[in-house]
Amino acid sequence: MAGRFIEVEGLGKQYESAAPDTPPALDAVTLAIDQGEFVAVMGPSGSGKSTFMNVIGLLDAPTAGAYRLEGQDVAGLTTDEAAHVRNRVFGFVFQGFNLLKRISAAENVALPMVYAGLGGAERRRRAIELLDQVGLAKYADSQPNRLSGGQQQRVAIARALANRPRLILADEPTGNLDTATSDEIMTLFTQLNRDTGVTILLVTHENDIANYAKRLIRFKDGHVVHDGPVVHEAHA
Ligand code: ADP
Secondary structure, three states: OOOOOEEEEEEEEOOOOOOOOOOOOEEEEEEEEOOOOEEEEEOOOOOOHHHHHHHHOOOOOOOEEEEEEOOEEHHHOOHHHHHHHHHHHEEEEEOOOOOOOOOOHHHHHHHHHHHOOOOHHHHHHHHHHHHHHOOOHHHOOOOHHHOOHHHHHHHHHHHHOOOOOOEEEEEOOOOOOOHHHHHHHHHHHHHHHHHHOOEEEEEOOOHHHHOOOOEEEEEEOOEEEEEEEOOOOOOO
8 A cells, every 4th residue: 555645653752962851852743644735833832843844854863653755664764865855855944034145036946956957957947937936037036135035935935846845844934024924925835735736834833824724733742732624714
């Protein structure tokens, strides 16, 4: 039987650098995520959200349990293999945009394509296509610091899409943006999820942001304390 897209079982993470007797950052986390899902991850500071995202994104290794990606146990991957999977399967979006300031928006978007081995002309063509998809084609040759925060996050989302990821991991992507801009960014994520089927896993502290997702996972003290569909209340 083919595996689920993402499946973790009894997942745990104990940081080596933590003081003795510190409870694990992740403890006995068991869940599955299917292709096309849009999941919000919530929970208080220190509850394990970032650790969970880092483990799922193959940026950090769990110390207990299993993680299967498309049926494959990722614990068996070498560092190089993990980097390859990371580049091919995941797109990352961060709170602080993390764009390179001295190169253009298009060059930022094209950067992950270098590692995927695309030629220069093809990278440029595809970067402009992606900027068009996020509504910023006319800013292709602008440097990020000429753009507003919301525009910079759109560039970062276009960059996350560069290698046609199956999963976007977004860590508080609207944390630096005002409410109206946050809503625009969340509308963009909603459209991408609906139109391209890309799976989205997004950390947020705000209920209004989580409401854009279809499923909510809530962490506390390294445990999943809630996992269920987002109930969308009808607005008057
Ligand atoms: P959240 O993202 O929900 O704020 P984290 O995953 O960052 O939570 O942290 C979970 C727990 O792990 C916290 O107790 C935190 O102090 C601890 N922690 C996080 N990163 C490290 C690290 N690199 N070394 C030691 N402890 C860490």
